[in-house]
Every structure is written in structure tokens, then in C-alpha cells.
Amino acid sequence: xxxxxxxxxxxxxxxxxxxxxxxxxxxxxxxxxxxxxxxxxxxxxxxxxxxxxxxxxxxxxxxxxxxxxxxxxxxxxxxxxxxxxxxxxxxxxxxxxxxxxxxxxxxxxxxxxxxxxxxxxxxxxxxxxxxxxxxxxxxxxxxxxxxxxxxxxxxxxxxxxxxxxxxxxxxxxxxxxxxxxxxxxxxxxxxxxxxxxxxxxxxxxxxxxxxxxxxxxxxxxxxxxxxxxxxxxxxxxxxxxxxxxxxxxxxxxxxxxxxxxxxxxxxxxxxxxxxxxxxxxxxxxxxxxx
Amino acid sequence: xxxxxxxxxxxxxxxxxxxxxxxxxxxxxxxxxxxxxxxxxxxxxxxxxxxxxxxxxxxxxxxxxxxxxxxxxxxxxxxxxxxxxxxxxxxxxxxxxxxxxxxxxxxxxxxxxxxxxxxxxxxxxxxxxxxxxxxxxxxxxxxxxxxxxxxxxxxxxxxxxxxxxxxxxxxxxxxxxxxxxxxxxxxxxxxxxxxxxxxxxxxxxxxxxxxxxxxxxxxxxxxxxxxxxxxxxxxxxxxxxxxxxxxxxxxxxxxxxxxxxxxxxxxxxxxxxxxxxxxxxxxxxxxxxxxxxxxxxxxxxxxxxxxxxxxxxxxxxxxxxxxxxxxxxxxxxxxxxxxxxxxxxxxxxxxxxxxxxxxxxxxxxxxxxxxxxxxxxxxxxxxxxxxxxxxxxxxxxxxxxxxxxxxxxxxxxxxxxxxxxxxxx
Numbered sequence: 001x002x003x004x005x006x007x008x009x010x011x012x013x014x015x016x017x018x019x020x021x022x023x024x025x026x027x028x029x030x031x032x033x034x035x036x037x038x039x040x041x042x043x044x045x046x047x048x049x050x051x052x053x054x055x056x057x058x059x060x061x062x063x064x065x066x067x068x069x070x071x072x073x074x075x076x077x078x079x080x081x082x083x084x085x086x087x088x089x090x091x092x093x094x095x096x097x098x099x100x101x102x103x104x105x106x107x108x109x110x111x112x113x114x115x116x117x118x119x120x121x122x123x124x125x126x127x128x129x130x131x132x133x134x135x136x137x138x139x140x141x142x143x144x145x146x147x148x149x150x151x152x153x154x155x156x157x158x159x160x161x162x163x164x165x166x167x168x169x170x171x172x173x174x175x176x177x178x179x180x181x182x183x184x185x186x187x188x189x190x191x192x193x194x195x196x197x198x199x200x201x202x203x204x205x206x207x208x209x210x211x212x213x214x215x216x217x218x219x220x221x222x223x224x225x226x227x228x229x230x231x232x233x234x235x236x237x238x239x240x241x242x243x244x245x246x247x248x249x250x251x252x253x254x255x256x257x258x259x260x261x262x263x264x265x266x267x268x269x270x271x272x273x274x275x276x277x278x279x280x281x282x283x284x285x286x287x288x289x290x
Numbered sequence: 291x292x293x294x295x296x297x298x299x300x301x302x303x304x305x306x307x308x309x310x311x312x313x314x315x316x317x318x319x320x321x322x323x324x325x326x327x328x329x330x331x332x333x334x335x336x337x338x339x340x341x342x343x344x345x346x347x348x349x350x351x352x353x354x355x356x357x358x359x360x361x362x363x364x365x366x367x368x369x370x371x372x373x374x375x376x377x378x379x380x381x382x383x384x385x386x387x388x389x390x391x392x393x394x395x396x397x398x399x400x401x402x403x404x405x406x407x408x409x410x411x412x413x414x415x416x417x418x419x420x421x422x423x424x425x426x427x428x429x430x431x432x433x434x435x436x437x438x439x440x441x442x443x444x445x446x447x448x449x450x451x452x453x454x455x456x457x458x459x460x461x462x463x464x465x466x467x468x469x470x471x472x473x474x475x476x477x478x479x480x481x482x483x484x485x486x487x488x489x490x491x492x493x494x495x496x497x498x499x500x501x502x503x504x505x506x507x508x509x510x511x512x513x514x515x516x517x518x519x520x521x522x523x524x525x526x527x528x529x530x531x532x533x534x535x536x537x538x539x540x541x542x543x544x545x546x547x548x549x550x551x552x553x554x555x556x557x558x559x560x561x562x563x564x565x566x567x568x569x570x571x572x573x574x575x576x577x578x579x580x581x582x583x584x585x586x587x588x589x590x591x592x593x594x595x596x597x598x599x600x601x602x603x604x605x606x607x608x609x610x611x612x613x614x615x616x617x618x619x620x621x622x623x624x625x626x627x628x629x630x631x632x633x634x635x636x637x638x639x640x641x642x643x644x645x646x647x648x649x650x651x652x653x654x655x656x657x658x659x660x661x662x663x664x665x666x667x668x669x670x671x672x673x674x675x676x677x678x679x680x681x682x683x684x685x686x687x688x689x690x691x692x693x694x695x696x697x698x699x700x701x702x703x704x705x706x707x708x709x710x711x712x713x714x715x
Contacts (some may be wrong), residue, residue, distance in 0.1 A: 002344050021387065021388070022377070022387070022388040022389075022392075023386070023387055023388075024374065024375075024377060024380070024381065024385070024386040024387075024388065025380075025384070025385045025386070026381055026383060026384075027380065027381055041420070043417050043422060043423055044417045044418060044420075046417075047413060047414050047417040047418075048414075048417075050414075051403055051406065051410075051414050052403070054406060054410065055403060055405045055406065058405045059405075106345065124584065125397075125400060125401075126400055126401050126418065127378075128373075128378065128379075129378065129394075129396045129397050129400040130378065130400055130401065130418055130419065131376055131377035131378050132374070132394070132418060132420065133390075138353070222358075233389065248627055284379075284380045287373065287379040288305065288379055289377045
């Protein structure tokens with residue numbers, strides 16, 4: 001009886017996918033996004049995310065506490081140098097919590113950027129041997145960062161208790177800003193991962209890029225320090241919108257989401273859509289070039 | 291039945307040699323390349339990378355339920371063809387039509403992560419190969435028992451023996467149950483038991499009416515498993531024929547230059563320090579010949595040039611039957627004393643010659659392969675089909691009976707026949 005089972009399965013599958021026909025031919029120029037394929041392989045996104053998480057902290061001494069230590073230690077350094085020595089204003093809340101609130105979405109973003117841009121090259125053995133929607137690789141690298149984010153977020157809650165700060169009633173918008181950070185990270189990640197296959201320069205550019213980007217984002221300082229005539233340009237950085245949104249929703253500082261958040265969101269969506277199209281365009285070269 | 295599973299139409303795949311060898315380009319190169327194209331239009335040959343057609347104008351059809359073999363030398367384009375069919379890389383020209391889900395096994399264990407346990411890798415690998423979580427759960431026990439790793443299912447695979455690792459990887463892919471299974475040279479790895487199991491599983495798949503494309507250098511596996519076979523050489527489809535005929539064609543094509551094979555420049559990697567010149571069969575008097583007598587000794591001579599001194603070099607032969615089974619392997623520095631005296635071989639033109647004693651080989655057709663390598667360091671040259679030759683067994687022991695003897699060897703052995711005692715009736 002046992003030996004009959006496979007053929008039974010086969011028949012079921014055959015019925016379901018009987019009419020499936022695939023045409024493989026050279027393609028030129030811009031390609032369709034083919035999101036249907038991505039949807040068919042949605043479980044793989046989950047498995048790859050899970051793999052990244054499982055593997056990341058194996059054979060590390062401190063394990064998942066690195067997810068906390070990275071933003072936390074940066075916060076300590078910032079508090080000493082920017083908060084205490086340089087006396088950078090912090091919108092009336094204690095500097096440590098002011099910077100940590102910004103650092104956790106930032107760490108999510110910069111880590112996602114780093115992992116996503118390397119994802120294709122790091123998994124080149126898979127790309128050259130098996131077909132699957134390549135977009136899964138940068139996507140799942142970004143998703144793996146969300147778990148770290150959640151762990152770091154628990155520490156933030158602890159700090160809020162310590163400083164006796166209660167989240168504002170606007171805390172429900174937080175997931176929206178998280179989404180904005182993810183959209184930005186995926187957008188940039190798609191661009192950089194595809195470029196990295198062709199030009200390994202990206203590996204060298206990336207540390208500088210993240211560093212400059214961090215200074216362009218109001219993490220160590222409040223965005224109110226930026227002169228108002230520059231504010232619109234400043235908001236072109238989607239992470240500005242994210243960080244401001246986090247502070248506004250949790251600490252009640254800064255301005256409620258408005259025109260600046262809108263600009264940030266538009267830029268993020270443009271990055272995502274253009275990144276997806278660019279990625280799809282370059283995708284056909286990956287197996288031969290990586 | 292009778293329906294088309296795969297239709298390949300004038301398929302071509304071009305690779306740029308420059309960029310594929312240099313693996314990746316830097317921004318500066320691209321920018322300067324762009325720049326120089328604009329500046330010096332006429333001298334395009336300098337600027338444009340050289341191309342190689344890994345596949346050219348290949349057309350064939352595979353019906354549902356057919357088991358098709360693909361054979362050809364290393365670099366003939368077999369793997370490129372499978373890569374295009376499994377949707378990994380895009381063709382440069384032509385069209386492929388595929389009806390049904392393709393499961394490809396281009397390399398055993400792709401996507402395995404050494405840090406994860408066997409259980410975790412089954413799920414991960416299954417998902418990479420396109421299985422749904424429910425599918426994997428249903429087949430989980432089958433996979434584990436096929437791989438025989440019940441005890442180690444929760445051990446990280448980096449602690450597995452290579453045999454366990456291979457069995458597990460093959461088990462996942464074999465339980466994929468696609469309508470079209472594409473398999474590239476899985477049998478090149480693993481021990482005999484593993485190979486037997488893989489072949490068994492693949493013929494099961496074929497019996498269930500699924501289409502199988504099977505690439506292998508193992509001619510007996512190809513003969514056992516497939517009905518028809520494609521012969522590919524230098525990117526061209528040379529022949530499609532019933533497997534026995536195709537194997538025969540492949541093994542004898544372009545090989546018999548009257549007992550000698552002289553390598554052409556395009557067959558050799560010019561960058562290697564080892565350049566093969568010729569391999570030849572010589573009789574006792576030093577004459578090159580194609581058919582040797584099994585009752586006489588003969589020698590095999592390899593002529594080669596070392597462009598640079600090579601340390602620990604060994605040059606040797608494989609003797610292979612026309613069914614693709616290895617008879618033996620032997621290297622010129624197998625003898626430890628020789629290995630020490632030739633620890634470093636200086637640049638120059640060389641002969642390595644070996645005497646094959648009389649009364650060893652059975653009659654039939656044999657293939658000579660050649661290998662030049664430094665153990666565990668580098669393979670400088672490898673060709674498993676360098677030369678074919680015939681052995682005539684007339685006069686060999688046992689030829690008073692005009693039957694064919696099984697087995698590739700026919701040694702002259704001393705038998706003793708002795709009567710121990712009378713048996714009373």
C-alpha cells in the first residue's frame with residue numbers, strides 16, 4: 001500500500017498543474033514584475049528568513065542578545081558624546097531614550113541594507129543551480145531583521161518604564177512607520193543587490209553609504225535643528241520620516257506626520273518600485289554573472 | 291502519452307569569455323569600457339569581449355514519460371542545456387516550451403546549510419526546490435528513511451559523513467515528484483551503494499510515467515536508464531538515437547586515429563602548465579597500432595609538454611570498457627621511489643610510457659582516459675575519452691570455445707586439477 005502513495009500524489013498534482021506551460025526565451029529590456037511567481041514561492045521567503053535567523057547567531061557567545069547590544073551600545077556612545085559632551089538638544093526627553101527610539105528603526109534599516117545587498121552574491125551557489133524568484137533573497141534578508149527589531153523594541157519598552165515615559169495615544173501608527181522603513185530597505189536593497197552582482201564595488205561603497213545616511217537622518221539630533229528652508233529636501237530621505245514618526249508616536253516629540261511624512265513615503269515607494277523593475281531587468285544576468 | 295513535455299527550438303546560449311572568466315567587473319572597467327567604445331569605434335575587436343557559444347541551434351522534443359539521456363564531453367554544453375531547461379539561465383536565442391513542473395537536480399545538496407540540522411535542511415531544501423510545507427511534511431518520513439539518517443535527523447549536517455549528506459540531499463530532490471525531472475551527473479559522487487539507490491529511485495520515477503532528462507558520464511547508467519540519448523559536442527546536437535547506438539557513436543567518434551590521439555589546440559586549456567600532445571598505443575616493436583593482441587604485451591605512451599615545473603605531478607591513464615565501466619587507473623608515479631625521484635618535474639617535453647603485460651585484457655573495445663594532476667592540489671588535465679582501441683583475443687586462454695567471455699579481463703591463470711581419491715560406485 002505504501003508504494004502506491006507517490007503515484008496517487010502525482011495524479012493529484014497532475015490534475016492541478018496539467019495546463020501549466022512555461023516558455024523560456026531570450027528577453028530584452030524591462031521585464032514584467034511577475035509577482036505571481038513571488039506569491040507561489042511565498043513559503044520560501046519564510047524559510048529563507050528562518051534560515052538566516054537560525055544561522056545568524058549560531059556559534060556566537062551572546063546569541064540573540066546582539067540584536068539588543070548593537071543599538072544599545074550605539075545609544076550609550078551617542079549619549080556620552082552627543083548628549084553629554086556636545087549637549088545636542090533632544091526635544092525635552094532624556095537623550096538616551098531620544099536616540100534609542102531612533103536607533104532601533106535605523107539598525108533595522110542599515111542591517112537590512114547590508115544583508116540584502118550581499119544576499120545574491122552570498123547565495124550564488126543557489127542562483128546558478130536552481131530556479132526560484134531571485135527577489136526572495138533580498139526580501140528574506142530584510143525580513144530577518146524584523147525579528148531583531150522586535151527584540152530591541154522590548155528593551156525600548158523597558159527604558160520607557162525606567163524614564164517614566166508613556167507612549168502617546170498615537171502609538172497605533174507605529175506599524176505604518178515600520179512598514180515605511182521596510183519599504184525603503186527593500187527598495188534600496190533590490191537596487192544594491194542587483195548592482196552588487198555586476199559590480200562588487202558595492203561592498204566597499206556600502207559602509208560609507210550607511211554612515212553618510214545615518215548622519216542625514218535625525219538620529220543623534222532632532223530634525224528641528226535643520227533650518228526650515230532645507231526641511232523639504234531633508235524629508236526626501238525616507239528614514240527621516242520613519243525616525244520622526246517613531247519619536248512622535250512613542251515619545252510625543254516633534255511634529256505629527258504631515259507633508260514631510262508624505263514626501264518620505266513617496267520617495268520610499270518610488271525606490272521600491274524602481275528597485276523591483278531594475279532587479280527584474282538585471283535578473284536574467286544573475287546566473288551567468290554572479 | 292504522446293504529448294510533448296519539452297520542446298526545444300533552435301536554442302542557443304552565448305557566453306562572453308572575458309566577463310565570465312573574470313567573474314565580475316568593477317565599475318571603473320564598465321565606465322572606461324563605455325568610454326573607449328565611444329572614443330575608438332573602429333577598433334571594436336579590442337573592446338568587445340570574445341564570445342563562446344555554449345549551445346548553438348539545438349532543437350529536439352521530449353514526449354511525456356520519456357527518459358532521455360544526454361552525453362557529451364566535459365564542456366560540450368550539457369550542463370548549459372540543463373540550466374536553460376531548468377530556468378536558471380536565459381538562452382541567447384531560440385525557444386523552449388515546457389509542459390509541467392520541472393524539478394532539477396543540477397547539483398546534489400544545493401541550498402543545504404551546514405549549520406542546520408537534517409530536519410531543518412529537509413524543510414529548507416524542499417522549499418528551495420519549490421515544494422509546499424504540507425508536501426514536505428507528508429513526505430518527511432519517506433525522505434528520512436530513504437536517506438537512512440533516522441538517528442542523525444537532529445544533528446547539524448556539517449557533522450554528517452559525506453555519504454549521509456549526499457543521501458539526504460538526493461532523497462529530498464527525489465521526493466519532489468515533478469512531472470519533469472532534470473538530473474545532472476549525480477552519480478559522479480557517492481559510493482556504489484548510493485549510486486545503486488539513486489538509479490533505482492530514478493527508474494521508479496520513470497516508471498511512474500514522468501519525463502526524465504539524465505546527464506551522466508556513466509555509460510552503463512545511461513544504458514540502463516534511458517531509451518534514447520542525445521549526443522552533444524561543442525554546443526551542437528550531433529545525434530539523437532536509441533541509447534545503445536548513441537553510446538557507441540559517442541565512444542567511437544573522432545577517437546580512432548589509428549591508435550593515436552593528437553590533441554588539437556582548441557581541445558586544450560591554453561593556460562594550463564600541462565599541455566598534452568598525444569596518447570598512443572605501441573606494440574612490442576614501437577609501432578603505433580589500433581588493435582592489439584591480448585596474448586602480446588603492448589605499451590601506452592603519453593606525450594606532453596610542461597610549460598612550467600610542476601611539483602608532485604602524476605600523469606596516468608584510466609582504462610574504461612565500451613560500456614563506460616572503469617577497469618583500472620594507474621599513474622606514472624604510483625611507485626613511491628619514482629614519486630620521490632620525480633618530486634618536481636621541470637619544464638620540457640615528456641613521455642610517460644607504461645607496459646601492459648600480455649594475457650590481461652579480454653577481447654573487445656576499450657577507451658583510454660588521461661589524467662594529469664597533483665594530488666589534492668590541482669588537476670591540470672583530464673579527459674576520460676582520449677583514445678579508443680581494440681583488443682583481439684585470438685589465441686587467449688579458453689579460445690578453443692568460441693564463446694564470448696564475461697568481464698573486461700581475461701588473465702592467463704594457472705589451474706591445478708588433481709584427483710584426490712577414487713569414488714567407489
